[in-house]
Amino acid sequence: MAKIGVFICHCGENIASKVDCTKLAAAIGEHPGVAVSVEYKYFCSEPGQESVKKAIRDNNLTGVIIAACSPRMHEATFRKVCAEAGLNPYLCEIANIREQCSWVHTDKDMATEKAMDITRSMIEKVKRNNKLQPIEVPVTRRALVIGGGVAGIQAALDIANAGQEVVLVEREPSLGGHMSQLSETFPTLDCSQCILTPRMVEVAQHPKIRLLTYAEVEHVDGFIGNFKVKIRMKSRYVNRDVCTGCGDCMVKCPVKKISSEFDCGLGKRTAIYTPFAQSVPNIPVIDKASCIYFKNGKCKTCMKSCQINAINFDMQDEFIDLEIGAIVVATGFQIQNTAGYGEYGYGKYPDVITGLQFERLATASGPTSGKILRPSDGKEPETVVFIQCAGSRDPSKGVRYCSKICCMYTAKHAMLYAHKVHHGKSHVFYMDIRAAGKGYDEFTRRTIEEDDASYVRGRVSKVWLENGKLMVRGVDTLLGRPVTIPADMVVLATAMVPQPNAIEFAKTIGIAYDEYGYYNEAHLKLRPVESSSAGIFLAGACQSPKDIPDSIAQASASASKVLALFSKETLEREPVVASTNEATCAGCWGCVLACPYNAIEQKDILDRSGRIIKSVASVNPGLCQGCGTCVTFCRSNSIDLAGFTEKQIFAEMMAL
């Protein structure tokens, strides 16, 4: 005989103001099988929890209903309470009368009636709940970090320094990401390379880190603690085990005029190349599309110049299978294609450049050795106009969000320009200055006050060429009049957008993304570094536009989440898994087709002499994630899902 305890929470006034709890408790007390039906102001409070425990013990309850907030809020709390009172925690269910009743309805009678229905329905369900035990699954203590930018580097180092194994996968030939392209970093103006390259080297030399560059994640299977990952090692055509990085091949390569991706088209590279001088690892790759040998079968100059025979033109892509316990996604961002902004003349006038190109001009290791020179004629620009929000906060043509870093890097560019070209004059068109961060507002003020950048609040409508000058027509909204500035160079603060294949990649690894392709966190405020999938964490600009300090903070947070997961040998999982009834299973294998996790296997039932009587489906509880698709698929009702059995759901429905 069922003895159900129903505990109706007022949640202060949150529930009690719209649901007549006294009436509810009285009505529920009449329901068959209900032994206790009480109300209280806050059941989640310490005395509230104690009263639930006492009621369970005193009445020998066989099931508990907490009619309160969403199960997503306090299911875990009250299951723990039950366990402490000696009741199996899975005999506790939550009736959601706050989020889905009192908060959304205005009519008290209707809301009370709905609360009664919800509670009755859960009572009928809990009567049919079974005692379940959590499933223990082993944890593979090896992390995969995807992306070798500053966020990925930080996450990998944090995990490895705590003594756990890390595999770091980077799809470019070298570690470094966007940060390695930058000149100096705000707000301290320390040189990006100087602070980043030692960390890149540390990653490469760390005994706990396996670094896989020029590699891509091909496939991810499995679940938290037990991922199976396939990695494609793209063929470099250079043997990474013997190459010493002497660079002879790059000197001899006859194809020298390929536009360098690393220099954003401002510099040139060869067909066999490392992206930049401080590349880690310092092993070149052959760009198959530009190499003469791959085009017409002749050349091999690099092969002849290599004294240790590291070059192999027959190299094929290789695949590596890894067992992984947790994944950190740090795949970064790209800058928006500015071609849509015809009015700014990007692509039409060579001296209209992006902020990232300006970084390459300003950096000492860049194509101009740190001199600010115009791409068109190599002259020093006397006047530079910076245009902020070139793509950001523009719902009509660009993206609606703020790219967050542009106000700061534009201020930095104006400052660097003032330091390098003493007689130069800079103008900055802005919408708002968003410089929230430690030392950030002081930094932008310094650009305006000490480095004499003139800030114009307004948008630019057109840029055109007149007598060798780029004429920038905009509006000064503070003075309320149009302005035209003749400039030698125009720098666009282009928006940050997700990587081109971000959505495709999210589907490969099974995480959620937003309308732009940024990866979604599990909860914007409370779980900002966890993805929608357990065991997969996020770091850096793949989640939203971020500057370097934010990326690093998030990477360290992800690393600590990974380490918490690795702190135990096993992890407990909800026992919501399917199981088969071998007596009735006919072996049609419909469930095998339905299962997204390959959790259903064929099991042979043998007689005493070892002959197969029949083959039936059998669920591997370690792989089953509990979606229940197989249950619905089964023609003979031979599979059921613990926690959501057919009986439970029908009972729930019948009570409504």
Place this chain on the structure above:
Amino acid sequence: MSETFEPKIIAFVCTYCTYAGADLAGTSRLKYAPNVRLIRLPCTGRISPMFILKALQKGADGILISGCHPGDCHFTHGNYHARRRWMVFRSLLDFMGISTERVKFSWISAAEGGKFADLINNVTEDIRKLGPFDQYKELIRETEAPATL
């Protein structure tokens, strides 16, 4: 006589998207019609056509099925199963003479609290226009079938 018909609607929702979306509607204090009762399931893939038939038989005037958007399923493709099953099932419903208007199918993500509230209001209005679902009851009366209500 002017008393409006209050339909009884049962919704089968997945816990990861629509149930969370409904919670968001709650935390955002959006207001919507109180006619819908939610049944939480792990995934829309768990929804059997039998649930829908039983609910209609039990006296529901309308059914709502809602889960994650295609491509966003927490279980990678449970919602595709649900969608295909629904495509087959709706022609069966139609064949049986039950208006497919009574069974709604939609996608609501965990971030779409506003959309959830709108959906509930629209579904309630639509079912209200269709009127009470008496077909089963009449059939049972006529045939004196021993089906339990």
